[in-house]
Amino acid sequence: MSLNEVKIGGMGASRRRVEDNRFIRGKGNYVDDIVLPGMLHMEILRSPVAHARIKSIDTSAAWDMPGVRLVLTGEMMAARNLAWMPTLSYDTAAVLATDKVRFQGQEVCAVIADDPYIAKDACGKIVVDYEILPPIVNPVQAAAPDAVQIRDDKAGQVGNKIFDWEIGDKARTDNAFADADVVSKIELHYPRTHPSPMETCGSLADYDRATGKLTVYLTTQAPHIVRAAVAMVAELPEQNIRIVSPDIGGGFGNKVPIYPGYVVAILASILTEKPVKWIEDKTGNLTSTGFGRDVYLKGEMALRKDGKILGVRMNTISDHGAFFADAQPSKFKIGLMHSAFAAYDIPTAHMFATGYYTNKAPGGVAYRCSFRVTEAMFFQERMVQAAADDLGMDQAEFRRVNFVKDEQHPHRTAFGFLTDSGQYEKCLDIGLEAIGYKNFAAEKAEAAKRGRLLGIGISTMTEPLGAGNSREYDILGIKMFDSAELRIHMSGKAILRTGSRGQGTGHETTWAQIVAHELGIPADDILVEEGDTDTAPFGMGTYASRSTPVAGAAIAMVARKVRAKARKLAAHLLEVSEEDIEWELGRFYVRGNQERGVTIQDCAMAAYSNMPDGMEPGLENVAYYDPPNLTWPFACYIAKVEIDPETGVWDVLQFVAVDDCGVRINPMIVEGQIMGGLTEAYAMANMQYQTYDEEGNIIGGNYMDFLLPTAWETPGFELYEVVTPCPHHPIGAKGVGECATVGGPAAFVNAVMDALKDKGVRNIDMPLMPNRVYEALTTGKDIYGMPPVRSGN
Amino acid sequence: MYPSRFKYESPKTIVEAIKLLDAGKGDAKVLAGGQSLVPMLKLRFAFPDQIVDINNIPGLDYIRFDADGSLHIGALVRHEHLEKSVEISMRQPTIAAAAPLVADPIVRARGTFVGSVCHADPQGDWAATMIALHGSIVVQGPKGKRTIAMKDFVLGPYANSLNYNEIAIEAVIPAPKGVARGGYLKLERRVGDFATASVAVALDMSGDTVLNAGFALAGVGGKTIDANEAASALIGQKLTEATIAKAAQLVAALAEPRTDHRGSAEYKRHIVETFVKRILVANSAQKVA
Numbered sequence A: 001m002s003l004n005e006v007k008i009g010g011m012g013a014s015r016r017r018v019e020d021n022r023f024i025r026g027k028g029n030y031v032d033d034i035v036l037p038g039m040l041h042m043e044i045l046r047s048p049v050a051h052a053r054i055k056s057i058d059t060s061a062a063w064d065m066p067g068v069r070l071v072l073t074g075e076m077m078a079a080r081n082l083a084w085m086p087t088l089s090y091d092t093a094a095v096l097a098t099d100k101v102r103f104q105g106q107e108v109c110a111v112i113a114d115d116p117y118i119a120k121d122a123c124g125k126i127v128v129d130y131e132i133l134p135p136i137v138n139p140v141q142a143a144a145p146d147a148v149q150i151r152d153d154k155a156g157q158v159g160n161k162i163f164d165w166e167i168g169d170k171a172r173t174d175n176a177f178a179d180a181d182v183v184s185k186i187e188l189h190y191p192r193t194h195p196s197p198m199e200t201c202g203s204l205a206d207y208d209r210a211t212g213k214l215t216v217y218l219t220t221q222a223p224h225i226v227r228a229a230v231a232m233v234a235e236l237p238e239q240n241i242r243i244v245s246p247d248i249g250g251g252f253g254n255k256v257p258i259y260p261g262y263v264v265a266i267l268a269s270i271l272t273e274k275p276v277k278w279i280e281d282k283t284g285n286l287t288s289t290g291f292g293r294d295v296y297l298k299g300e301m302a303l304r305k306d307g308k309i310l311g312v313r314m315n316t317i318s319d320h321g322a323f324f325a326d327a328q329p330s331k332f333k334i335g336l337m338h339s340a341f342a343a344y345d346i347p348t349a350h351m352f353a354t355g356y357y358t359n360k361a362p363g364g365v366a367y368r369c370s371f372r373v374t375e376a377m378f379f380q381e382r383m384v385q386a387a388a389d390d391l392g393m394d395q396a397e398f399r400r401v402n403f404v405k406d407e408q409h410p411h412r413t414a415f416g417f418l419t420d421s422g423q424y425e426k427c428l429d430i431g432l433e434a435i436g437y438k439n440f441a442a443e444k445a446e447a448a449k450r451g452r453l454l455g456i457g458i459s460t461m462t463e464p465l466g467a468g469n470s471r472e473y474d475i476l477g478i479k480m481f482d483s484a485e486l487r488i489h490m491s492g493k494a495i496l497r498t499g500s501r502g503q504g505t506g507h508e509t510t511w512a513q514i515v516a517h518e519l520g521i522p523a524d525d526i527l528v529e530e531g532d533t534d535t536a537p538f539g540m541g542t543y544a545s546r547s548t549p550v551a552g553a554a555i556a557m558v559a560r561k562v563r564a565k566a567r568k569l570a571a572h573l574l575e576v577s578e579e580d581i582e583w584e585l586g587r588f589y590v591r592g593n594q595e596r597g598v599t600i601q602d603c604a605m606a607a608y609s610n611m612p613d614g615m616e617p618g619l620e621n622v623a624y625y626d627p628p629n630l631t632w633p634f635a636c637y638i639a640k641v642e643i644d645p646e647t648g649v650w651d652v653l654q655f656v657a658v659d660d661c662g663v664r665i666n667p668m669i670v671e672g673q674i675m676g677g678l679t680e681a682y683a684m685a686n687m688q689y690q691t692y693d694e695e696g697n698i699i700g701g702n703y704m705d706f707l708l709p710t711a712w713e714t715p716g717f718e719l720y721e722v723v724t725p726c727p728h729h730p731i732g733a734k735g736v737g738e739c740a741t742v743g744g745p746a747a748f749v750n751a752v753m754d755a756l757k758d759k760g761v762r763n764i765d766m767p768l769m770p771n772r773v774y775e776a777l778t779t780g781k782d783i784y785g786m787p788p789v790r791s792g793n
Numbered sequence B: 001m002y003p004s005r006f007k008y009e010s011p012k013t014i015v016e017a018i019k020l021l022d023a024g025k026g027d028a029k030v031l032a033g034g035q036s037l038v039p040m041l042k043l044r045f046a047f048p049d050q051i052v053d054i055n056n057i058p059g060l061d062y063i064r065f066d067a068d069g070s071l072h073i074g075a076l077v078r079h080e081h082l083e084k085s086v087e088i089s090m091r092q093p094t095i096a097a098a099a100p101l102v103a104d105p106i107v108r109a110r111g112t113f114v115g116s117v118c119h120a121d122p123q124g125d126w127a128a129t130m131i132a133l134h135g136s137i138v139v140q141g142p143k144g145k146r147t148i149a150m151k152d153f154v155l156g157p158y159a160n161s162l163n164y165n166e167i168a169i170e171a172v173i174p175a176p177k178g179v180a181r182g183g184y185l186k187l188e189r190r191v192g193d194f195a196t197a198s199v200a201v202a203l204d205m206s207g208d209t210v211l212n213a214g215f216a217l218a219g220v221g222g223k224t225i226d227a228n229e230a231a232s233a234l235i236g237q238k239l240t241e242a243t244i245a246k247a248a249q250l251v252a253a254l255a256e257p258r259t260d261h262r263g264s265a266e267y268k269r270h271i272v273e274t275f276v277k278r279i280l281v282a283n284s285a286q287k288v289a
């Protein structure tokens, strides 16, 4: 009698994405699609130079242009106390520059005009007189004793250092190294990259003086955080602020921070009393909004001869650009970097982290990763490969020896995290089998006869996804929980609202599946709505793979609350006591008489038409979920590559991905997330980076220099699954959105390094462009740092 | 995309188009496939007063082999037409090899062969191909038509020898005396990326003897590199290990690469040499078979 869960689109159904109906028809509703009557357009004038004092700004020619309504400068913002704003890491960031510009692309002025062409033309008429200062483009320059101070605006700031921070047990780790048979070392740079969502950032601010209401349509992954920030910065009453995040064309962490353009557009709307739209262009997005990575990582591993890891030391130097604007939980300075090595049973570890200001774009956002976990896992897996090589041990065997065993969970990591569950060896075995690990030596010898070099690279990792719990995780003091609100209509159909925000990630599809699973209401009968702070319950937003772990759990919990009330209604309808009611998917029945029952839809109707005396009408509820722990998915990625030694070009012959993200709500969407993540991983390993030349000019500010891989060069990926349900999540799910981006790069790099092992090469920093691979294999030398930059025509 | 303001005309004849260019006195620009001009407008690197869109002029999209064996490519032939043309694949191996390597499928559907040559991007594939093939460009202006040899057409980076009131109407590739052979190889960081190094090789062969040869390079100099003088190593010779190595060396010596984010100068020179060898070896093998 029970419903077929897959048929109603419940858990485990590869249900087609509901949102795609509009996306593939070009009917999405993005910020730039929204048109309001009388709307004006804003364009930002950006700094052409990396570091300079502003001597003067002459906006008169811009003001004189027909169609120009307003020209805003830093000075005008300062008069309203809006020249600076807080960042997500307790620093300040300039909205429009007043004293100095601190990176190329920084916002200097804004023009508001009748159409975007006029606004852009008028920007060209503004004359800014810059007194050039020496630019600082890396932490080494930033740390030099005679380095010019970038943040001379900050009282008490010494030099260009932002923080020193450490974690772990130093004394114990020192002892582990003293006892080691072998000490293995590695040093890397994780290059700066950019999330580069297809849709750039933008907003449409609409201030209505008559009602005092400010509505802002905005590209944000976290609308409620924006509302809180606007209330703080603009000093407007929170009930009068409505943030709407309509369809989002990709976020990847880029749309978590608050950007100057949003703030300026809001002020412009207040001043002009007209709606003001600001849509960033691609270069604006790539050169001024939150980047990812840019960390120098160094470390060593204390090893016993038999392969046991005794301890780890890590040292990170991070380049944060002009403002410390990392989006991260406030307790930590370098995100969750200390999640490194969580998959391995290591007695002790110590990490020391230093952060610097440079004349580069600010950010350090979690680009598809749970706060610097990408760097942590990359370092981990490169270190593991180096250690296995130094011991002369097989790389798979070395991992096996050191893995946390299934029965050791929950396991306290050397840096203090608590993993929840996993079957690491099982995942590794599936991966090795699929890639043909046993036959690899023969295959490699065969390829050598053709003059080709083969390599195999493994990356295995577990990562912490789904912040909070609220004890440890907050952003600017706001605890990291999430919420869901479920209302069942009388016909048994429903609307679900959450505090998370899908961004092409399929929330409208999967959230309905969780409700279907809990209540037996077909997923097609459930409307999912997110992103409007006037209607959605409070939530911390979607990033760091936290939506399924936190909001997803809240959805299950709110459905259970609704079911509890429905049970009372069922008892009333069936005229038995509540204790005599049994539940099966979609239906209550009388214990011992399965025939006698009512559906959840019957209960819904009763909630509006036939409730028992004294019962509050309606069938709806809200749940706030504060997770007890992070969720810990595991992934094993293995790449097999072939190098053409004459050119350094490498091809991926096979790539195997074994993901254990707990229970899969919609397997198709999970696979899509993994495919996308691996594509991004391949991009970073192979071609993608941002760097700056000596003058602080950005290289990678457009799609000619900042490369996104296409279907042409992206290799195929073979996906496998293992399911270890998350023990503390109501439906056993773990995060997955970022696993592949986080774990993928090391598989590619380890594979190329494996192929070059005999050449004496130990490391080539990403991106592994053919010229770098060729140089390493012909010289036998490591390649460290960013590719040389264009030297000007 | 918010370019600066311009007037737009879409004439139906070449004569009308030339009139518009003439009236523009240098501030008018031809729009063909738009795959280089539109990005330049977007970035405001180009800000013409007048755009003269030639896409509605009929009769410019021909690929024609004349009876004498010469090849004629009209001004509106898209990269994709060349990629898909059976005649090209059978009779003009250098173009056939280059076509699928130009940009990506989307760009290839719009961009034109002649427009690319006019654009004279040092990294462009077609200017290099045309130089190796000893081609020429037929242009038309208020005073009629003239033909400009490729070596005189590309003046430097993004500079050609058209007068402001002239339109390139076709590319001409002379007939081979024997059989046309050759190839094209390109190293790029990603499909659609401009070349780190590209090598165009055109051979005119009779049996296994090279009657004439042409070489040109993209991506390895401030302009398209004319390496035709390296033909001396092959003319009248067979493609042997020794002649191939000699030609490859000569071509590589003519490259003027610079170290940049795509690679070091030495690396690019090495790629040029490797690619010349690979193309010549492939053609010698083909010959034997």
Ligand SMILES: Cc1cc2nc3c(=O)[nH]c(=O)nc-3n(C[C@H](O)[C@H](O)[C@H](O)COP(=O)(O)OP(=O)(O)OC[C@H]3O[C@@H](n4cnc5c(N)ncnc54)[C@H](O)[C@@H]3O)c2cc1C
Binding pocket: B029, B030, B031, B032, B033, B034, B035, B036, B037, B038, B039, B075, B101, B102, B103, B104, B107, B110, B111, B112, B113, B114, B115, B116, B117, B118, B119, B121, B123, B124, B125, B126, B162, B166, B167, B168, B169, B192, B193, B194, B195
């Ligand atoms: C993403 C991307 C990737 C690319 N990758 C490559 C690549 O790998 N290799 C490569 O070679 N090219 C590449 N290109 C450039 C592409 O090949 C262009 O199509 C070509 O350079 C210009 O041809 P078009 O017809 O589009 O010309 P347009 O963009 O229309 O014009 C280019 C210039 O030539 C002039 N012009 C055009 N036609 C004529 C004519 N008949 N008479 C006089 N003047 C004329 C125009 O006025 C303009 O100055 C790429 C372009 C893009 C957008």
